[in-house]
Amino acid sequence: MVRSDLAGPEAVGRQALARLAVPTRGRDAVDLTAAVSEWLAAIGAADGLVTLFLRHTSASLTIQENTDPDVLADLFGLLDRFAPADRDYRHAMEGADDMPAHAKAVLTGVSLAVPVVGGRADLGTWQAIYLLEHRTRPHRREVTLHYLGR
Template identity: 45%
Template sequence: MIFQTCFTVDTPGRGSLPIVRQINARLAESGISTGMCLIFVHHTSASLMLCENADPEVRSDLERFMQRLAPDGDPLFHHVDEGPDDMPAHVRSMLTGNALTVPVSGGHCDLGVWQGVYLWEHRTSAHRRKVSVTLCGE
């Protein structure tokens, strides 16, 4: 069986937001108990990540690392159509990815004890992000 749906996430601006609850809700709708879950974000300035879920400092450290790697306003970037965070957000998204595949077991994402699924907003201002969930299984 294949089931596909989507949901939106309103972000307050740069940072990461847990989305596994929304994904598991779609899994419950599907009736699939065993299979695979593909999660995809439809944007070029936001990404998805599988990350530690116990200590929020891990995500804060990742954000600080990205600020060093692709800083806002870097003169290297010419694409600044939407501001100094425009191209750095694209770079961050390309480095971190727009899709994740997670196994499904018992009708839930089969994550490790310390794992969570997060939408990572790379723009400094608030956005509404579309996330698709495609489930294959039985």
């Protein structure tokens, strides 16, 4: 069923941009949901779309389960099987985890688009927005946030 009250010509009336600095501790999932929610509230978002874009090639963004930490642990395990660190990669400029991190970012992506309804990201009950750090050492990652709506 389509809810027509969520769209219309007046739905796209303004934009907002911000850059979120995200420190990582090395290979881990960093929950960005609260930071995105705080930013949407601060700009007075109503209904629209928030796009997140990660400005890096060895980390990624995903929407995943936010309740059972085993989901994220299993996800990292699967990514390790798809792109193991012990392969003989040509690109290893920054260490053995360099090319596997790039491959994992390709598999999971660097951008997300999330509907905003009533000023809140329209995530499901068990969903959260995560930055996945694929490198083993800590980094400072940057996520550009772009809101388009009313």
